Amino acid sequence: MKLFILSIASVFLISGTLWAQPMNDRTFSSQYQLARVYEETHDLTNAIRIYGELHQARPAVTEVSEGLFRGLYALKRYAEAETLLTQRIAAEPPTFDLYLNLARVRTKLNNKAGALEAFAAAGKFAKDAGYYSTSIVVAQTMMEVGYQEEALAMLLEQRKKSEEGDLLTGEIAGLYFKLGKYEEGTKEYLAMLHSNDQNLSYIQQRIALFTADTSLRRQILRVVTSHIDIKKASVAELRLLGWCYGELKDYRGALAIFLKLDDMGITSISRSAGGDELFQFAERVRKEGALDVAVTAYKEAIKRFREGAATDPRRKDFVAMAELGYLETKEAYLRSMPEPPRDSIRRLVSEYQDFSLNRPNELAFNALLHAGELSFKILHDYSAAQGIYELIVSRSPSLTERTRDAYFALEEIALALNDLPTALRRLDKISGLVASRRRPEDAEVLKHILFERARIDYFSGSFDSATAKLDSIIADPNSDYANDAIALHSLISENGGNDAALKLFAKAELQSLGNDVNAALSAYRSIPETYPTATIADESIMRAVDILVQQGKPNDALALLASMQEKMSTSPLLDKATFREAEIVETMIKDKPKAQRMYEDFLERYPKSPLCTEARKRARTLRGDSF
Numbered sequence: 001m002k003l004f005i006l007s008i009a010s011v012f013l014i015s016g017t018l019w020a021q022p023m024n025d026r027t028f029s030s031q032y033q034l035a036r037v038y039e040e041t042h043d044l045t046n047a048i049r050i051y052g053e054l055h056q057a058r059p060a061v062t063e064v065s066e067g068l069f070r071g072l073y074a075l076k077r078y079a080e081a082e083t084l085l086t087q088r089i090a091a092e093p094p095t096f097d098l099y100l101n102l103a104r105v106r107t108k109l110n111n112k113a114g115a116l117e118a119f120a121a122a123g124k125f126a127k128d129a130g131y132y133s134t135s136i137v138v139a140q141t142m143m144e145v146g147y148q149e150e151a152l153a154m155l156l157e158q159r160k161k162s163e164e165g166d167l168l169t170g171e172i173a174g175l176y177f178k179l180g181k182y183e184e185g186t187k188e189y190l191a192m193l194h195s196n197d198q199n200l201s202y203i204q205q206r207i208a209l210f211t212a213d214t215s216l217r218r219q220i221l222r223v224v225t226s227h228i229d230i231k232k233a234s235v236a237e238l239r240l241l242g243w244c245y246g247e248l249k250d251y252r253g254a255l256a257i258f259l260k261l262d263d264m265g266i267t268s269i270s271r272s273a274g275g276d277e278l279f280q281f282a283e284r285v286r287k288e289g290a291l292d293v294a295v296t297a298y299k300e301a302i303k304r305f306r307e308g309a310a311t312d313p314r315r316k317d318f319v320a321m322a323e324l325g326y327l328e329t330k331e332a333y334l335r336s337m338p339e340p341p342r343d344s345i346r347r348l349v350s351e352y353q354d355f356s357l358n359r360p361n362e363l364a365f366n367a368l369l370h371a372g373e374l375s376f377k378i379l380h381d382y383s384a385a386q387g388i389y390e391l392i393v394s395r396s397p398s399l400t401e402r403t404r405d406a407y408f409a410l411e412e413i414a415l416a417l418n419d420l421p422t423a424l425r426r427l428d429k430i431s432g433l434v435a436s437r438r439r440p441e442d443a444e445v446l447k448h449i450l451f452e453r454a455r456i457d458y459f460s461g462s463f464d465s466a467t468a469k470l471d472s473i474i475a476d477p478n479s480d481y482a483n484d485a486i487a488l489h490s491l492i493s494e495n496g497g498n499d500a501a502l503k504l505f506a507k508a509e510l511q512s513l514g515n516d517v518n519a520a521l522s523a524y525r526s527i528p529e530t531y532p533t534a535t536i537a538d539e540s541i542m543r544a545v546d547i548l549v550q551q552g553k554p555n556d557a558l559a560l561l562a563s564m565q566e567k568m569s570t571s572p573l574l575d576k577a578t579f580r581e582a583e584i585v586e587t588m589i590k591d592k593p594k595a596q597r598m599y600e601d602f603l604e605r606y607p608k609s610p611l612c613t614e615a616r617k618r619a620r621t622l623r624g625d626s627f
Contacts, residue, residue, distance in 0.1 A: 023057045035067060044071045055084075059091065069101065078108040096125045096134065100141060107145040116150060123158075132167045139171060148179055166195065170202065177210045182223040190227060190237070197236035204243055211247065221248050230257070235264060251285050251293040259300060275304030279322050286325065291333045298326035320359050324367055327351055331370060342379060349374050353388070361395065365402035368392050372409055380515055382413050389413070399433040404445060407433075411452060416514035420456055427452055444480055447473050451481045454488065459510045461503040463492050494535060501527055501534035508540070512547065521547045525560075528567075538564060538571040545580060554588035575609040578602050586618065596622035 023031075031050055038047035051068035058064065065088055072081040085102045092098075103118035119142055123134050135158045142151035152175045159165030159172065169192050176185030189206070192199045207224065211217040221244045228241045242257035258281045262274050282297035301322045309315040330348055334340040352371035356364035368388050376385035392406040407430045414423035427449050434442045434449075450469050457466035466488070473485035495502045508523035524544035528537040541564045548557035561581045565574060579602055586595035599619035603612060 023054075028054065028058065032064065035064075039067060039071065044075050047071050048075070059087075062092075073101075073105065076108070078105050081105045082109065094121070094125050096122050099125060100138070104141065104145065107147075112147075115145070116147070119147075119150075119154070132164060135168060136171060139175070143175070143178075148175065151175060152179065170199075170206070174206055174210075177206075177220070182220050183227075186224050186227050189224075193236050193240060194234070197234070200236045200239055203240065207244075208247075218248065230260070235261065238264075246284075249288075249290075251288075251290040254281065254285075255293050255297055258297070262300075262304060274308055275301040275318065275322070278304065279318070279325070282322070282325055282329075286329050286332065291329050291336070294329045295326065295333075298322050298329060302326065317360060317363075320355075320363050323355060324363055327355060327367065328370065331374070340378070345374055345378055349379070349384070362402070365392050365396070365400075365406075369402060369405055369409075372406070376409065376413060376416075382417060382514075386410060386413050399430070399437065404430065408448065408452070412513075415456075415459070415510065418510060418514060418516075420460060423456055424453070447476070447479050447481050451485055454485070458488060458492065459506050461499070461506060463496065463499065463502065467492055491539075495539075498531055498534040498536070501531035501536050504530075505536050505540055508543070512543070517547055517551070528564075532567075538568050538573045538577075541568075542573060542576065542580070549584065549588070552588075554584050557584055558589075575602070575606040575611060578605065579609075579611045579615060582615070582618075586622070592622050
């Protein structure tokens, strides 16, 4: 052991002798590589030790000095780092990076005056970087260390000094916004826009970035809009103003801007140019629910498109697009009503049909699909709906997306009429059309057809055949119909112990698709009476409750739910039934205190129910809790 210690000691003595001598290139290179390894493996203490020895041996080697600085800075040995940098600045030609690092170090040492002095000096020694890039890097570094006001002052000063100073305006405007000085920032952005209309997109992006904070959104946008005079504004300023109004959801204000822009476009370009932006605006606000504004925008777009079409026949399609958008807006408005007037729906169906005459097939089919759905789903006029959908398929020589939708709608109408053979024939027709063209994109259409065939088997009571088809769909979890297939498969498999009860349930479900909801209600209610031990009995009551709610009979629905909880105390749907009771009391009976108590009782009785989150939310809302 003593011999080993003596050997180690002798090595250190020899090493000390070597270090006392001038370091040759080979030793210097190997030690530098060792320092790099220590640094890359985050052993900064040893890295600094070796970098320090190398720097002492050859202080003019930049790579060594920079490695030593990185280690000292990382270990927060800022005073030593500052000494190293000041020595280098005294001994070497000063550079941008040296002064920038010196500024960072002095910031850490709370030497603000010295840091600002170094920041100012850094810009004087940037040889490779341009004026703009140098100023931006210095400003960003100043902001990183918390000197926002000083960075702003520096940028403003630099802008005055250089012929390229205007390039800094975007950064100045952004910094004003970061400091909450929205008035000043807005003026800078508008100055950019005034100098070059092409800056509009950049300015919108920058404002959108700052308005991502919703608490400041309205405040910032209001400042921007207050600085633009609509009577004197340029086209670019008007576009910015219209964009701001749109972001503020001030759709009427935005409409006024787009009308003015469109009029300017017509005057300055040609009579056939009008309407485009108004149409795009109408499409947007319709999707965002501003239906009254959308109607006006569509009307104005239609008027301008018609004026253009008088001299340019190619613009007739634009007229049709705007007219269809107008009709779709009217439909959205009617659908937003709790009980839309049937006469208004019928008139709209007629308008859609009239529109489809002498229009391009794509637009005509779109209009007819709307008319068919209104007739089928809202008016329950199956004969009229069937005629509309058959018109679509008769006008199309091949299977398109629109005709496919029409064929499936015709199958749904047959189901609503309890006409299973006709439903199957409709599916056979689609299958034949798909088979004749053999396209890869038809894979989902084939799964849709298979799912519909499984439904028909289910409605017919052929449960084994239905589950076999559903298994084929479920095998592809990425299919759009996989979840529906799983739900129907589960319903059949979980209630297979009593086929008679399940057949009656399936019959009731088929009846509920059409006008004979009373027959469906009667069938649903009869299942728990006739087959009280069937597992489908509790689901039958829940379906019956849904029909009673649709019929506006909340008291009957509540009585049925109460009976279920009394007679089916072991049902797995009791939590759902209890929640449904509270929901009906809240939304239909309008007894909020009672509904609140019922939700709170639900939470106590069923603490593990997946409906607890929604019940807790509703109870708090009814109680008036603030969030």
